[in-house]
Amino acid sequence: MSLTIGVDVGGTKVAAGVVDEQGKIVEKLKRNTPAASPGQTVQVISDVVTELTGQYQADAIGIGAAGFVDETRSTVRFAPNLAWRDEPLKEQVERRIGRPVVVENDANAAAWAEAKLGAAAGHTDVVLITVGTGIGAGFVLDGQLYRGRWGMAGEPGHYRVVPDGRLCGCGNRGCWEQYASGSALVAEAREFARRSPGGAIRLLQLGGGSAEQIDGPVVTEAAREGDAGALRCFDIVGRWLGAGLADLAAILDPGCFVIGGGVSEAGDLLLEPAKAAFDQCLTGRAYRQQAVIKLAELGADAGLIGAADLARHR
Amino acid sequence: MSLTIGVDVGGTKVAAGVVDEQGKIVEKLKRNTPAASPGQTVQVISDVVTELTGQYQADAIGIGAAGFVDETRSTVRFAPNLAWRDEPLKEQVERRIGRPVVVENDANAAAWAEAKLGAAAGHTDVVLITVGTGIGAGFVLDGQLYRGRWGMAGEPGHYRVVPDGRLCGCGNRGCWEQYASGSALVAEAREFARRSPGGAIRLLQLGGGSAEQIDGPVVTEAAREGDAGALRCFDIVGRWLGAGLADLAAILDPGCFVIGGGVSEAGDLLLEPAKAAFDQCLTGRAYRQQAVIKLAELGADAGLIGAADLARHR
Known part of the structure; x- marks a missing residue:
């Protein structure tokens, strides 16, 4: 049994x-x-890999990083939550550990894992959408990870769904992730609590009495209890999610969408309105087969598992 | 020199x-x-191919058809402007002519031609957008034609750019082709002529005095003369085009966009506002390289040439 090592580098943890x-x-x-x-x-990554290679015979190392990775899968061009700017990560880690390293965007690594070993196993054309603070994505097309000309493909969180819409962290307005992410869910619930404290009484109770303390888990908990205001938040955000999936289907026609990320832990609370909107918005729906929409199966480990598998198939 | 035959089947002509x-x-x-x-x-296609194979030694036949072609490249599932419904075109033509046939969507065939032999030669990741009555598209990704799970990929004309926007022929509202196509250009010019006949005096002159008779060539001619109203129409439609290209770049990160179709004959009248909007709308533009945006080179023959080349590389 051949082993490889996967590393998931986020803004707070290296796993x-x-x-x-x-x-x-x-x-x-x-x-x-x-x-x-x-x-x-780089040193922490190298140390933790060295610790593992001391115990296990591993052939190669894959690193999934939360940032833009260049087309040679070597350099992290820019990472919003890390200090890396044109960091030659592959070379630096290879020099320290003496084994081959593959660097990949973390959402791409997660998409690879779900497509090959997770929820979309058996599908050749897979779109992974991670719904968290923002929206991340990775595409496996014709059985291969699709990275684009410069490794920047798979950022549908920043396609525009509303002209002159909500301001996005990327500097543009109306990006999908401002409507279909965990941040959007929380913003919707807080706004509801501010405007209608009576209707949002359960959300406010769970949030310790203040609209500003309502967070994602609070909205999910209230929705699970059947609270109408919380369910409405999931319905709004889920519908934006599904409408976006229909747009991606018009463009990419995948066989399977996998929905991951923190908000996907709410399960059908998110998926049911998303599927309803997808059915309603898909162009040519009378003349085509429809992609399945599934929850991710590998959870927070998807990036690590995908990076390890990409190292194996480097 | 090996020869192949390409056939382009449209709603009015077979070439x-x-x-x-x-x-x-x-x-x-x-x-x-x-x-x-x-x-x-089917008979007309077979007859014209037989006529050509009587004169030339051709190894294979590629057919580009204006419709949805299934994932096996054999059957036309549905063609908006032809009577085909689940037509087994490959089998029917092969039976009549006794040579191998490949069937492809006409925009996919055109994208292949422009990517391999036309404006985007040398690029591995190419998006062709044809701006005509509607918007057609074809993608060459990682050097291969990308068709999607069921052959339905490459329909960005029907991704939604305006929620609850203009009604589209596909039954949805707000589709890109309602804003960035030749129909949108003409609709803009006619609306302007109805609301402001004084401002649209040149458009109306060229259109024979009636707003309803303003068509694409009229708007192009007036714009070439420097008419402000006609230029404004190109600016509006070109900006919608460029904003859409920025969305596609966020998703696909191609190295080259090729703009074809009838409206692209207006050249820079369309391309300049499109490029300006693309530059303005592209997410992460400070941290990435930008795709080139070029006019198509193969014109109306792109589908035929691409179909012939796909037959060669079948």
């Missing part, structure tokens, strides 16, 4: 695991990310 | 040509399309 050919994690370690220091982050 | 390896058309024939009769259309 590294030894993974087998079926995607099973044999051992996993976690460290804090010294996000402000590019050099220290 | 067939003998094409060499460089994409040069050695001989070309045209017939009217008996669009109301599926069987007669």
Whole structure:
């Protein structure tokens, strides 16, 4: 049984695991990310990999990083939550550990994992959408990870769904992630609580009495209890999600959409309105077959597992 | 020099040509399309191919058809302007002519031609957008034609750019082609002429005095003369086009966009506002390289040339 190591580098944690050919994690370690220091982050990655290679025979290392990775899968061009700017990550880690390294965007790595070993196993054309603070994505097309000309493909969170719409962190207005993300869900609930404290009484109770303290888990908990205001928030955000999936289907015609990320833990609260909107918005729906829309199966480990598998198939 | 035959089947004309390896058309024939009769259309295609194979040694035939082609590249599922419904075109033509046939969506065939032999030669990731009555598209990704799970990929004309926007022929509202096509250009000019006949005096003169008679060539002619109203129409439609290209870049990150179709004959009148809007709308523009946006080079023959080349590389 051949083993590889996957590393998931986020803004707060570095997670590294030894993974087998079926995607099973044999051992996993976690460290804090010294996000402000590019050099220290490289060192933490190298240290945790060295610790694992001391115990296990691993052939290669895959790193999934929360940032834009260049088309040679070597350099992190820019990472919004890390200090990396044109960081030659592959070279730096290879020099320290003496084994081959593949660097990939974390959402791409997660898409690969879900397409090959997770919810979309058996599908050749897969779109992973991670619904968290923002929207991340990765595409497996014709059985291969699609990265685009410069490694920047798979950012549908920043396609425009409303002209002159809500301001986005990217500097544009009307980006999809301002309507269909966890941030949108929370913004919707807080706005509702401010405008209609009576209707939002359960949301406010769970949020400790203040609209500003309502967060994603609060909205999910209230919705699970059947609270109408919380359910309405999921309905609004889920419908934006489904309408966007219909747009992506018009463009990419995948066989399977996989929905991951923190908000996807709400399950059908998010998926039911998304599926309803998808059915309603899909162009040519009378003349085509429809993609399945499924929840992700590999959870927070998807990036790590995908990075390890990409290292195996490098 | 190996030759293949390409056939472009539209709602009014069947064009067939003998094409060499460089994409040069050695001989070309045209017939009217008996669009109301599926069987007669197949017969016309077979007849024109037989006429060409009687004169030239051709190895294979590629057919580009204005419709949805299934994932096996055999059957036309549905063609808006032809009577075909689940027409097994490949089998029917092969039976009549005794040579291998490949069937492809006409915009996909055109994208292949422009990517391999036309404006985007040398690029591996290409998006062709044809701006005509509607918007057609074809994608070459990682050097291969991307067709999607069921052959329905490449319909960005029907992704939604305005929620509850203009009604589209597909039954949805707010589709891109209602804002960035030749129909949108003409609608804009006619509306302007109705609301402001004084401002639209040149458009009305060229249109024979009636707003309803203003068509695409009229708007282009007036814009070429420098007419402010006509230029404004191109500016509006070109900006919608460029904003859509920015959305597609967020999703697909191509190295090259090729703009074809009838409206693209207006050249910079369309491309300049499109490029300006693209620059303005592209997410992460400070941290990425930008796709080039070019006019198509193969004109109305792109579908025929692409079909012939796809037959060669079947």
